Amino acid sequence: MRVVACPQCGTQLPWEGNRYRPFCSERCRLVDLGAWLDEKYTIPGPLDDESADTGDVAPVPGRDRRSGPEDG
Numbered sequence: 001m002r003v004v005a006c007p008q009c010g011t012q013l014p015w016e017g018n019r020y021r022p023f024c025s026e027r028c029r030l031v032d033l034g035a036w037l038d039e040k041y042t043i044p045g046p047l048d049d050e051s052a053d054t055g056d057v058a059p060v061p062g063r064d065r066r067s068g069p070e071d072g
């Protein structure tokens, strides 16, 4: 049996006999549909100028993890 993962929630479900495919349920289908509709019909308006965080990019600390020996 062919099994696919719901692109919305990742639930594994059989492909055959699924009326909501590629989603697992109507809910996930609507969520995804609403997502791209919302993106498509986004009204270009004035953005909130509260967050003015441009520039100042702090270096990411703590990237000295070494790959230790793997004992199997």
Ligand SMILES: [Zn+2]
Pocket: 006, 007, 008, 009, 010, 011, 023, 024, 025, 028
């Ligand atoms: Zn789902």
